Amino acid sequence: MKGQEWYQTAEVAEAYEDKRFSDGGQLIDEREKEAVLSAVGPVEGKHILEIACGTGRFTTMLARRGADIVGLDISPAMLQEGRKKAHAADVADHLEFMRGDAARLPFPDDHFETVVAMRFFHLADTPASFLAEMRRVARDQVVFDTFRRFSTRSIYNWLLPMGSRLYSRVEVERLLNGAGLRLAHEEHDFVFPYGLYRQLPDGVATALRDFDTSIMGSPAGDHVASVSYWDARI
Template sequence: MKGQEWYQTAEVAEEYDEKRFSRGGRLIDRREKRAVLEAIGPVDGERVLEIACGTGRFTVMLAERGADITGLDISEAMLQEGREKAHAAGVDDHLEFMRGDAARLPFPDDHFDVVFAMRFFHLADTPAKFLTEMARVSKDVVFFDTFNARSTRSLYNWLLPMGSRLYTRGQVERLVDGANLSLAGAEHDFILPYGFYRKIPDWVADPIRNLDVSVVDTPVGQPLASVSYWRTSV
Protein backbone atom coordinates (compact mmCIF):
# COMPACT_ATOMS: atom_id res chain seq x y z
CA MET A 1 0.00 0.00 0.00
CA LYS A 2 1.40 3.39 -1.00
CA GLY A 3 2.41 5.65 1.88
CA GLN A 4 1.72 3.01 4.52
CA GLU A 5 4.39 4.14 6.98
CA TRP A 6 3.53 7.82 6.57
CA TYR A 7 -0.17 7.13 7.04
CA GLN A 8 0.28 5.31 10.34
CA THR A 9 2.07 8.06 12.27
CA ALA A 10 0.29 9.80 15.14
CA GLU A 11 1.16 13.23 13.72
CA VAL A 12 -0.60 12.50 10.42
CA ALA A 13 -3.66 11.07 12.19
CA GLU A 14 -4.02 14.08 14.49
CA GLU A 15 -3.90 16.54 11.59
CA TYR A 16 -5.71 14.44 8.97
CA ASP A 17 -9.21 15.94 9.16
CA GLU A 18 -8.01 19.51 9.65
CA LYS A 19 -5.73 19.40 6.62
CA ARG A 20 -8.23 17.74 4.27
CA PHE A 21 -11.65 18.87 5.38
CA SER A 22 -11.27 22.45 6.54
CA ARG A 23 -11.56 25.52 4.32
CA GLY A 24 -12.74 24.49 0.86
CA GLY A 25 -12.25 20.86 1.84
CA ARG A 26 -15.55 21.02 3.74
CA LEU A 27 -17.49 20.79 0.50
CA ILE A 28 -15.53 17.64 -0.43
CA ASP A 29 -16.49 16.11 2.91
CA ARG A 30 -20.16 16.94 2.33
CA ARG A 31 -20.11 15.54 -1.22
CA GLU A 32 -18.40 12.30 -0.21
CA LYS A 33 -20.83 11.72 2.65
CA ARG A 34 -23.76 12.31 0.33
CA ALA A 35 -22.28 9.85 -2.18
CA VAL A 36 -22.04 7.17 0.50
CA LEU A 37 -25.57 7.73 1.77
CA GLU A 38 -27.07 7.74 -1.73
CA ALA A 39 -25.20 4.57 -2.71
CA ILE A 40 -25.97 2.38 0.28
CA GLY A 41 -29.42 3.70 1.22
CA PRO A 42 -31.04 3.43 4.67
CA VAL A 43 -28.70 1.67 7.09
CA ASP A 44 -30.79 1.34 10.24
CA GLY A 45 -30.20 -2.22 11.46
CA GLU A 46 -27.89 -3.04 8.55
CA ARG A 47 -24.53 -4.69 9.15
CA VAL A 48 -21.88 -2.50 7.48
CA LEU A 49 -18.11 -2.71 7.05
CA GLU A 50 -15.99 0.28 6.15
CA ILE A 51 -12.57 -0.54 4.73
CA ALA A 52 -9.78 1.99 5.44
CA CYS A 53 -12.05 3.94 7.77
CA GLY A 54 -9.31 6.37 8.80
CA THR A 55 -10.54 8.80 11.44
CA GLY A 56 -14.06 7.45 11.22
CA ARG A 57 -15.93 10.29 9.54
CA PHE A 58 -18.15 7.85 7.58
CA THR A 59 -18.18 5.20 10.32
CA VAL A 60 -19.57 7.62 12.88
CA MET A 61 -22.03 9.13 10.41
CA LEU A 62 -23.54 5.70 9.67
CA ALA A 63 -23.57 4.68 13.34
CA GLU A 64 -25.62 7.82 14.03
CA ARG A 65 -28.10 6.53 11.42
CA GLY A 66 -28.51 3.18 13.13
CA ALA A 67 -26.00 0.98 11.30
CA ASP A 68 -24.29 -1.92 13.04
CA ILE A 69 -20.93 -0.84 11.67
CA THR A 70 -17.32 -1.96 11.85
CA GLY A 71 -14.51 0.34 10.76
CA LEU A 72 -11.27 -1.35 9.74
CA ASP A 73 -7.96 0.39 9.17
CA ILE A 74 -4.27 -0.44 9.20
CA SER A 75 -3.36 2.59 11.33
CA GLU A 76 -3.92 2.37 15.07
CA ALA A 77 -3.38 6.14 15.31
CA MET A 78 -6.22 6.77 12.83
CA LEU A 79 -8.47 4.35 14.70
CA GLN A 80 -7.85 6.17 17.96
CA GLU A 81 -8.98 9.42 16.33
CA GLY A 82 -12.11 7.56 15.21
CA ARG A 83 -12.82 6.26 18.69
CA GLU A 84 -12.58 9.77 20.10
CA LYS A 85 -14.90 11.07 17.38
CA ALA A 86 -17.40 8.29 18.11
CA HIS A 87 -17.30 9.05 21.84
CA ALA A 88 -17.91 12.73 21.21
CA ALA A 89 -20.90 11.83 19.02
CA GLY A 90 -22.28 9.46 21.65
CA VAL A 91 -22.18 6.37 19.42
CA ASP A 92 -19.08 4.60 20.73
CA ASP A 93 -21.25 1.76 22.08
CA HIS A 94 -22.80 1.17 18.66
CA LEU A 95 -19.77 0.60 16.46
CA GLU A 96 -16.44 -1.19 16.44
CA PHE A 97 -13.06 0.00 15.25
CA MET A 98 -10.49 -2.66 14.54
CA ARG A 99 -6.98 -2.82 13.09
CA GLY A 100 -6.61 -5.17 10.16
CA ASP A 101 -5.44 -5.89 6.64
CA ALA A 102 -8.00 -5.28 3.88
CA ALA A 103 -6.37 -8.00 1.77
CA ARG A 104 -7.20 -10.63 4.44
CA LEU A 105 -10.45 -9.62 6.08
CA PRO A 106 -11.09 -11.48 9.37
CA PHE A 107 -14.75 -12.14 8.62
CA PRO A 108 -16.71 -15.08 7.15
CA ASP A 109 -18.33 -14.98 3.72
CA ASP A 110 -21.50 -12.88 3.37
CA HIS A 111 -21.06 -11.41 6.84
CA PHE A 112 -22.12 -7.83 6.00
CA ASP A 113 -25.02 -6.27 4.13
CA VAL A 114 -22.80 -3.47 2.83
CA VAL A 115 -19.04 -3.13 2.42
CA PHE A 116 -17.54 0.14 1.25
CA ALA A 117 -14.24 1.99 0.94
CA MET A 118 -13.57 5.68 0.32
CA ARG A 119 -10.17 7.22 -0.45
CA PHE A 120 -8.66 3.74 -0.62
CA PHE A 121 -8.23 2.40 -4.13
CA HIS A 122 -5.97 5.23 -5.25
CA LEU A 123 -3.40 3.84 -2.80
CA ALA A 124 -4.05 0.14 -3.38
CA ASP A 125 -1.08 -1.84 -4.71
CA THR A 126 -3.23 -4.94 -5.33
CA PRO A 127 -6.71 -3.55 -6.07
CA ALA A 128 -8.09 -6.83 -7.44
CA LYS A 129 -7.26 -8.65 -4.20
CA PHE A 130 -8.87 -5.94 -2.07
CA LEU A 131 -12.06 -5.79 -4.11
CA THR A 132 -12.37 -9.58 -4.16
CA GLU A 133 -12.14 -9.63 -0.36
CA MET A 134 -14.75 -6.88 -0.08
CA ALA A 135 -17.06 -8.90 -2.33
CA ARG A 136 -16.46 -12.08 -0.35
CA VAL A 137 -17.67 -10.66 2.95
CA SER A 138 -20.64 -8.74 1.50
CA LYS A 139 -23.99 -10.33 0.72
CA ASP A 140 -25.42 -7.31 -1.08
CA VAL A 141 -23.66 -3.99 -1.80
CA VAL A 142 -20.01 -3.11 -2.42
CA PHE A 143 -19.27 0.59 -2.92
CA PHE A 144 -15.96 2.35 -3.61
CA ASP A 145 -14.46 5.38 -5.32
CA THR A 146 -11.53 5.83 -7.71
CA PHE A 147 -9.41 8.67 -9.03
CA ASN A 148 -9.57 8.83 -12.80
CA ALA A 149 -6.75 8.62 -15.31
CA ARG A 150 -8.15 10.93 -17.99
CA SER A 151 -8.71 13.96 -15.77
CA THR A 152 -7.00 16.93 -14.15
CA ARG A 153 -6.06 14.49 -11.41
CA SER A 154 -3.31 13.15 -13.68
CA LEU A 155 -1.66 16.59 -13.63
CA TYR A 156 -2.11 17.07 -9.90
CA ASN A 157 -0.73 13.59 -9.34
CA TRP A 158 2.76 14.77 -10.33
CA LEU A 159 2.82 17.01 -7.27
CA LEU A 160 1.89 14.36 -4.72
CA PRO A 161 4.71 12.88 -2.63
CA MET A 162 3.27 9.36 -2.96
CA GLY A 163 1.42 9.61 -6.23
CA SER A 164 -1.92 7.90 -6.75
CA ARG A 165 -3.19 4.96 -8.71
CA LEU A 166 -5.47 6.32 -11.43
CA TYR A 167 -8.10 4.22 -13.21
CA THR A 168 -9.90 4.22 -16.53
CA ARG A 169 -13.50 3.03 -16.65
CA GLY A 170 -12.35 -0.11 -18.45
CA GLN A 171 -9.95 -0.96 -15.64
CA VAL A 172 -12.68 -0.53 -13.04
CA GLU A 173 -15.07 -2.71 -15.04
CA ARG A 174 -12.44 -5.45 -15.23
CA LEU A 175 -11.87 -5.23 -11.46
CA VAL A 176 -15.61 -5.49 -10.85
CA ASP A 177 -15.95 -8.47 -13.19
CA GLY A 178 -12.93 -10.17 -11.63
CA ALA A 179 -14.51 -9.89 -8.17
CA ASN A 180 -17.74 -11.45 -9.51
CA LEU A 181 -19.63 -8.23 -8.86
CA SER A 182 -22.21 -6.47 -11.02
CA LEU A 183 -21.92 -2.75 -11.68
CA ALA A 184 -25.17 -1.21 -10.45
CA GLY A 185 -24.42 2.49 -10.83
CA ALA A 186 -21.73 5.12 -11.19
CA GLU A 187 -21.40 8.84 -10.56
CA HIS A 188 -18.58 11.08 -11.78
CA ASP A 189 -17.61 14.36 -10.16
CA PHE A 190 -15.00 17.07 -9.56
CA ILE A 191 -13.34 18.44 -12.67
CA LEU A 192 -10.87 20.13 -10.35
CA PRO A 193 -8.90 17.80 -8.06
CA TYR A 194 -9.46 17.70 -4.32
CA GLY A 195 -6.15 19.34 -3.54
CA PHE A 196 -7.22 22.54 -5.25
CA TYR A 197 -10.24 22.99 -2.98
CA ARG A 198 -8.25 22.32 0.18
CA LYS A 199 -6.04 25.32 -0.54
CA ILE A 200 -8.78 27.94 -0.82
CA PRO A 201 -11.29 29.41 1.68
CA ASP A 202 -14.99 28.53 1.70
CA TRP A 203 -16.16 31.75 0.11
CA VAL A 204 -13.94 31.11 -2.90
CA ALA A 205 -14.53 27.36 -3.05
CA ASP A 206 -18.33 27.48 -3.19
CA PRO A 207 -18.74 29.51 -6.42
CA ILE A 208 -15.92 27.55 -8.10
CA ARG A 209 -17.63 24.34 -7.06
CA ASN A 210 -20.90 25.54 -8.64
CA LEU A 211 -19.06 26.06 -11.92
CA ASP A 212 -17.35 22.69 -11.54
CA VAL A 213 -20.73 20.95 -11.12
CA SER A 214 -22.23 22.70 -14.14
CA VAL A 215 -19.34 21.50 -16.31
CA VAL A 216 -19.18 17.92 -15.01
CA ASP A 217 -22.90 17.47 -15.66
CA THR A 218 -22.37 17.93 -19.41
CA PRO A 219 -21.41 15.18 -21.90
CA VAL A 220 -18.05 16.91 -22.34
CA GLY A 221 -17.45 17.26 -18.61
CA GLN A 222 -18.16 13.73 -17.40
CA PRO A 223 -15.14 12.11 -19.11
CA LEU A 224 -12.96 14.76 -17.41
CA ALA A 225 -14.23 14.04 -13.89
CA SER A 226 -11.40 13.35 -11.46
CA VAL A 227 -13.45 11.14 -9.09
CA SER A 228 -15.91 8.31 -9.70
CA TYR A 229 -18.21 6.58 -7.23
CA TRP A 230 -19.02 2.95 -8.09
CA ARG A 231 -21.96 1.02 -6.66
CA THR A 232 -21.81 -2.71 -7.26
CA SER A 233 -23.86 -5.66 -6.12
CA VAL A 234 -22.95 -9.23 -5.28
Protein backbone atom coordinates in the same frame (compact mmCIF):
# COMPACT_ATOMS: atom_id res chain seq x y z
CA MET B 1 -0.19 -0.04 0.08
CA LYS B 2 1.39 3.29 -0.86
CA GLY B 3 2.33 5.55 2.03
CA GLN B 4 1.50 2.97 4.68
CA GLU B 5 4.22 4.06 7.12
CA TRP B 6 3.40 7.75 6.68
CA TYR B 7 -0.31 7.11 7.16
CA GLN B 8 0.12 5.37 10.52
CA THR B 9 1.94 8.15 12.37
CA ALA B 10 0.17 9.93 15.24
CA GLU B 11 1.06 13.34 13.79
CA VAL B 12 -0.68 12.57 10.50
CA ALA B 13 -3.75 11.14 12.25
CA GLU B 14 -4.17 14.14 14.53
CA ALA B 15 -3.97 16.64 11.68
CA TYR B 16 -5.70 14.52 9.03
CA GLU B 17 -9.15 16.06 9.06
CA ASP B 18 -8.00 19.63 9.61
CA LYS B 19 -5.72 19.42 6.57
CA ARG B 20 -8.18 17.68 4.28
CA PHE B 21 -11.66 18.66 5.33
CA SER B 22 -11.48 22.24 6.57
CA ASP B 23 -12.08 25.31 4.41
CA GLY B 24 -12.63 24.13 0.82
CA GLY B 25 -12.12 20.54 1.92
CA GLN B 26 -15.54 20.64 3.58
CA LEU B 27 -17.08 20.51 0.11
CA ILE B 28 -15.24 17.26 -0.54
CA ASP B 29 -16.38 15.78 2.77
CA GLU B 30 -20.00 16.68 2.07
CA ARG B 31 -19.92 15.21 -1.45
CA GLU B 32 -18.28 11.96 -0.36
CA LYS B 33 -20.83 11.47 2.41
CA GLU B 34 -23.62 12.18 -0.03
CA ALA B 35 -22.21 9.56 -2.40
CA VAL B 36 -22.02 6.93 0.34
CA LEU B 37 -25.55 7.59 1.60
CA SER B 38 -26.91 7.57 -1.95
CA ALA B 39 -25.33 4.19 -2.65
CA VAL B 40 -26.12 2.48 0.66
CA GLY B 41 -29.72 3.69 0.79
CA PRO B 42 -31.70 2.98 3.99
CA VAL B 43 -29.09 2.55 6.70
CA GLU B 44 -30.92 1.67 9.90
CA GLY B 45 -30.18 -1.88 11.05
CA LYS B 46 -27.89 -2.61 8.10
CA HIS B 47 -24.71 -4.59 8.89
CA ILE B 48 -21.84 -2.63 7.27
CA LEU B 49 -18.06 -2.84 7.14
CA GLU B 50 -15.98 0.21 6.33
CA ILE B 51 -12.47 -0.60 5.14
CA ALA B 52 -9.71 1.99 5.65
CA CYS B 53 -12.07 3.89 7.93
CA GLY B 54 -9.34 6.31 9.04
CA THR B 55 -10.70 8.85 11.51
CA GLY B 56 -14.21 7.45 11.22
CA ARG B 57 -15.88 10.06 9.03
CA PHE B 58 -18.20 7.55 7.39
CA THR B 59 -18.27 5.03 10.23
CA THR B 60 -19.63 7.60 12.67
CA MET B 61 -22.02 9.08 10.13
CA LEU B 62 -23.55 5.67 9.38
CA ALA B 63 -23.72 4.72 13.06
CA ARG B 64 -25.64 7.92 13.78
CA ARG B 65 -28.19 6.79 11.21
CA GLY B 66 -28.65 3.43 12.88
CA ALA B 67 -26.22 1.15 11.04
CA ASP B 68 -24.57 -1.80 12.77
CA ILE B 69 -21.09 -0.94 11.59
CA VAL B 70 -17.47 -2.01 11.96
CA GLY B 71 -14.68 0.37 10.97
CA LEU B 72 -11.39 -1.33 10.07
CA ASP B 73 -8.06 0.40 9.55
CA ILE B 74 -4.38 -0.51 9.68
CA SER B 75 -3.41 2.60 11.68
CA PRO B 76 -3.88 2.57 15.48
CA ALA B 77 -3.50 6.35 15.49
CA MET B 78 -6.31 6.81 12.98
CA LEU B 79 -8.53 4.43 14.93
CA GLN B 80 -7.91 6.40 18.10
CA GLU B 81 -9.11 9.55 16.36
CA GLY B 82 -12.14 7.61 15.16
CA ARG B 83 -13.00 6.53 18.69
CA LYS B 84 -12.81 10.15 19.86
CA LYS B 85 -15.19 11.15 17.07
CA ALA B 86 -17.61 8.35 17.97
CA HIS B 87 -17.63 9.37 21.63
CA ALA B 88 -18.23 13.00 20.70
CA ALA B 89 -21.17 11.94 18.52
CA ASP B 90 -22.50 9.68 21.31
CA VAL B 91 -22.43 6.57 19.12
CA ALA B 92 -19.43 4.77 20.62
CA ASP B 93 -21.65 1.92 21.80
CA HIS B 94 -23.21 1.51 18.34
CA LEU B 95 -20.07 0.73 16.37
CA GLU B 96 -16.77 -1.10 16.60
CA PHE B 97 -13.33 0.01 15.47
CA MET B 98 -10.82 -2.73 14.65
CA ARG B 99 -7.22 -2.78 13.52
CA GLY B 100 -6.79 -5.03 10.53
CA ASP B 101 -5.39 -5.58 7.06
CA ALA B 102 -7.74 -5.09 4.13
CA ALA B 103 -5.86 -7.81 2.25
CA ARG B 104 -6.89 -10.40 4.88
CA LEU B 105 -10.21 -9.38 6.37
CA PRO B 106 -10.88 -11.17 9.68
CA PHE B 107 -14.49 -12.03 8.88
CA PRO B 108 -16.31 -15.04 7.40
CA ASP B 109 -17.80 -15.06 3.92
CA ASP B 110 -20.96 -12.97 3.37
CA HIS B 111 -20.69 -11.50 6.86
CA PHE B 112 -21.80 -7.94 6.00
CA GLU B 113 -24.63 -6.68 3.87
CA THR B 114 -22.51 -3.80 2.57
CA VAL B 115 -18.78 -3.10 2.43
CA VAL B 116 -17.62 0.49 1.93
CA ALA B 117 -14.10 1.65 0.99
CA MET B 118 -13.58 5.36 0.40
CA ARG B 119 -10.20 6.97 -0.29
CA PHE B 120 -8.67 3.50 -0.50
CA PHE B 121 -8.18 2.30 -4.06
CA HIS B 122 -5.93 5.19 -5.09
CA LEU B 123 -3.34 3.72 -2.69
CA ALA B 124 -3.92 0.04 -3.48
CA ASP B 125 -0.97 -1.76 -5.02
CA THR B 126 -3.05 -4.88 -5.84
CA PRO B 127 -6.60 -3.58 -6.33
CA ALA B 128 -7.95 -6.84 -7.76
CA SER B 129 -7.04 -8.83 -4.64
CA PHE B 130 -8.43 -6.14 -2.32
CA LEU B 131 -11.71 -6.00 -4.22
CA ALA B 132 -11.99 -9.79 -4.22
CA GLU B 133 -11.58 -9.80 -0.45
CA MET B 134 -14.24 -7.12 -0.06
CA ARG B 135 -16.55 -9.17 -2.27
CA ARG B 136 -15.89 -12.25 -0.14
CA VAL B 137 -17.21 -10.69 3.07
CA ALA B 138 -20.08 -8.77 1.41
CA ARG B 139 -23.49 -10.34 1.00
CA ASP B 140 -25.15 -7.69 -1.15
CA GLN B 141 -23.08 -4.63 -2.02
CA VAL B 142 -19.62 -3.08 -2.34
CA VAL B 143 -19.24 0.71 -2.50
CA PHE B 144 -15.96 2.42 -3.36
CA ASP B 145 -14.45 5.40 -5.13
CA THR B 146 -11.56 5.86 -7.55
CA PHE B 147 -9.60 8.75 -9.02
CA ARG B 148 -9.94 8.85 -12.78
CA ARG B 149 -7.26 8.52 -15.38
CA PHE B 150 -7.29 11.16 -18.15
CA SER B 151 -8.54 13.92 -15.84
CA THR B 152 -7.10 16.89 -13.96
CA ARG B 153 -6.11 14.37 -11.30
CA SER B 154 -3.38 13.17 -13.68
CA ILE B 155 -1.79 16.61 -13.57
CA TYR B 156 -2.15 16.88 -9.81
CA ASN B 157 -0.48 13.48 -9.41
CA TRP B 158 2.78 14.90 -10.72
CA LEU B 159 2.95 17.13 -7.65
CA LEU B 160 2.45 14.35 -5.12
CA PRO B 161 5.47 12.65 -3.53
CA MET B 162 3.92 9.17 -3.74
CA GLY B 163 1.27 9.76 -6.39
CA SER B 164 -2.05 7.95 -6.65
CA ARG B 165 -3.32 5.04 -8.63
CA LEU B 166 -5.69 6.28 -11.34
CA TYR B 167 -8.34 4.19 -13.08
CA SER B 168 -10.10 4.32 -16.41
CA ARG B 169 -13.66 3.02 -16.70
CA VAL B 170 -12.39 -0.05 -18.53
CA GLU B 171 -10.05 -0.86 -15.65
CA VAL B 172 -12.85 -0.57 -13.10
CA GLU B 173 -15.14 -2.77 -15.18
CA ARG B 174 -12.36 -5.35 -15.42
CA LEU B 175 -11.89 -5.28 -11.64
CA LEU B 176 -15.61 -5.70 -11.04
CA ASN B 177 -15.88 -8.60 -13.46
CA GLY B 178 -12.87 -10.29 -11.90
CA ALA B 179 -14.41 -10.03 -8.44
CA GLY B 180 -17.80 -11.30 -9.56
CA LEU B 181 -19.52 -7.96 -9.04
CA ARG B 182 -21.96 -6.12 -11.28
CA LEU B 183 -22.14 -2.35 -11.53
CA ALA B 184 -25.51 -1.10 -10.26
CA HIS B 185 -24.87 2.62 -10.25
CA GLU B 186 -22.09 5.13 -10.80
CA GLU B 187 -21.56 8.84 -10.18
CA HIS B 188 -18.76 11.09 -11.42
CA ASP B 189 -17.80 14.48 -10.06
CA PHE B 190 -15.15 17.17 -9.47
CA VAL B 191 -13.56 18.50 -12.62
CA PHE B 192 -10.92 20.14 -10.45
CA PRO B 193 -8.84 17.87 -8.19
CA TYR B 194 -9.39 17.59 -4.46
CA GLY B 195 -6.01 19.11 -3.72
CA LEU B 196 -7.03 22.42 -5.26
CA TYR B 197 -10.14 22.68 -3.09
CA ARG B 198 -8.13 22.00 0.05
CA GLN B 199 -5.92 25.01 -0.68
CA LEU B 200 -8.80 27.48 -0.94
CA PRO B 201 -10.78 29.40 1.70
CA ASP B 202 -14.50 28.67 1.96
CA GLY B 203 -15.79 31.51 -0.20
CA VAL B 204 -13.41 30.92 -3.09
CA ALA B 205 -13.87 27.14 -2.91
CA THR B 206 -17.66 27.54 -2.99
CA ALA B 207 -17.47 29.71 -6.10
CA LEU B 208 -15.16 27.17 -7.76
CA ARG B 209 -17.53 24.38 -6.79
CA ASP B 210 -20.44 26.21 -8.41
CA PHE B 211 -18.44 26.49 -11.63
CA ASP B 212 -17.32 22.86 -11.31
CA THR B 213 -20.92 21.71 -10.83
CA SER B 214 -22.07 23.61 -13.91
CA ILE B 215 -19.47 21.79 -16.00
CA MET B 216 -20.46 18.45 -14.48
CA GLY B 217 -24.07 19.18 -15.41
CA SER B 218 -23.13 19.58 -19.08
CA PRO B 219 -22.93 16.73 -21.62
CA ALA B 220 -19.15 16.70 -21.17
CA GLY B 221 -19.37 16.28 -17.41
CA ASP B 222 -18.81 12.55 -17.06
CA HIS B 223 -15.86 12.72 -19.43
CA VAL B 224 -13.92 15.34 -17.47
CA ALA B 225 -14.66 14.23 -13.89
CA SER B 226 -11.68 13.40 -11.69
CA VAL B 227 -13.54 11.20 -9.17
CA SER B 228 -15.91 8.26 -9.60
CA TYR B 229 -18.20 6.67 -7.03
CA TRP B 230 -19.13 3.04 -7.73
CA ASP B 231 -22.05 1.03 -6.37
CA ALA B 232 -21.48 -2.65 -7.14
CA ARG B 233 -23.79 -5.55 -6.30
CA ILE B 234 -23.32 -9.25 -5.80
